Amino acid sequence: MARVACIDIGTVTARLAVADVRDGRVARLAKHSEICNLGQGVDATGRLDQAAMERVFACVRGYVESAREAGAVAACCTLTSAARDAENSRELGAALDSLGLDPLIIPGEVEGALTFLGVARDFPGRTILVADNGGGSTELALGSLSTDGALELRFVRSVDVGCRRLTERFLSEGPLPSADDLVAAHDFAAERLAPAVREGGLVAAGAEGATDAPPEVLVVTGGTVTSLVAVEKGLEPYDPSQVHLAELTREQVGALERRLAALTVEGRAELAGLQPQRAPVILGGTVAVAELLGQTGFSALTVSESDLLFGLATLADGALAGAPSPVGWAPSMRPLR
Known part of the structure; x- marks a missing residue:
């Protein structure tokens, strides 16, 4: 060892x-x-x-x-x-x-493959879509890890959508984001995620555009989603055991986005479960997560602490x-x- x-x-x-x-x-x-x-x-x-x-x-x-x-x-x-x-x-x-x-x-493709390898051991034998939602990019990886440890990666792509990129482009002016700024951030994320989702066949079963072999579950890693779970649960101090494999629904992510958008950066920094240093970029990250759910058609995502x-x-x-x-x-x- x-x-x-x-x-x-x-x-x-x-x-x-x-x-x-x-x-x-x-x-x-x-x-x-x-x-x-x-x-x-x-x-x-x-x-x-x-x-x-x-x-x-x-x-x-x-x-x-x-x-x-x-x-x-x-x-x-x-x-x-x-x-x-x-x-x-x-x-x-x-x-x-x-x-x-x-x-x-x-x-980015190596980053996505490494994250998939880290996540997949919790989902043996299942076809999963793993998204690593970071500061500058989001890596998307579709594949499976068999029960005997054989790795199959069907698609890996890196997309320039991340919490800091969205924040600096659209959400850093003024104490509160305007409705137009939020729409622009959503549009930017959607325009960059959509081609990769179509090309990779990353749409959930039953959603428009799904293939004959769709991913069974959407698993997301990164500081945004772990923070969203912590805020949703009011975790103070942070407890990884309460975050790993927790679920966030599309409705919960939408509600969290509205809550964050109504607060200044200083107000977000006071939220239980959120690192104060992450307050400036958490809204941008939440926009990226919301668009990821929207583009892939999943009603919920699973959060993983097992990452890159x-x-x-x-x-x-x-x-x-x-x-x-x-x-x-x-x-x-x-x-x-």
Whole structure:
């Protein structure tokens, strides 16, 4: 059994998982998350802000030390949407390399496959649609994981719809969003999600446009949906056991959107269950989730805490051993000394 550390740097959060892994199965996993907002301003400028990179570097430096103290033998590091979009990502990569990591900017399709791998073990033998709703993008993956562990991915696509992207484009002017701003945000999300949903056959059974082999369930990961469950349940402190595999109906998401839209950022920050640092982008994320439900025709979604980090961890011991990856991509593991 190998104890490994996996670090994922997204548009909004930087996260660490320290996991015990054997033969591609995670026996124990501890997660840490910090909102660093690496993607702040990237949609407008195409560049990572210096202060944002410094926040991420300080956070990851602490993660590396924590991983060493926890006894991890090796670590991997991935970067996603904000780093993909920014022209100066190499600057951050060089800084992370100085910490002993090999930071990899992964394509959206790899991000989607890793998230699917992390989620699918809770749904053996079922055809599922997994959506990773992040800060800059949403990854959509359709497939199944058989009861004997065989992975089948039928479709993977990354769409530039995320909580920070929608917020910065449409929802950051004034203390409260206007009705026109909300409509524009919904239209933007719908226009980008719809082609991928049609191409991938991602529509729920019984809904208009469904194929002969539709997904049975929509599973969504990411800070928006976990926060929405926490707000809906008034979780304080946050309790992952109350969030993992919880369900949100389309009506609940709509009601939460209306509730959030009626509050200023300061008002949202006071909600039980919501991290204050997530208050500026939670409405944008909720719009993305609402459109995801609308475009796919599902009446409800299931929330998963087993996300990209879990998928990374399942690949880590195989990467250390040089074994082939079931998703055609492997993390670059660096020893922790």
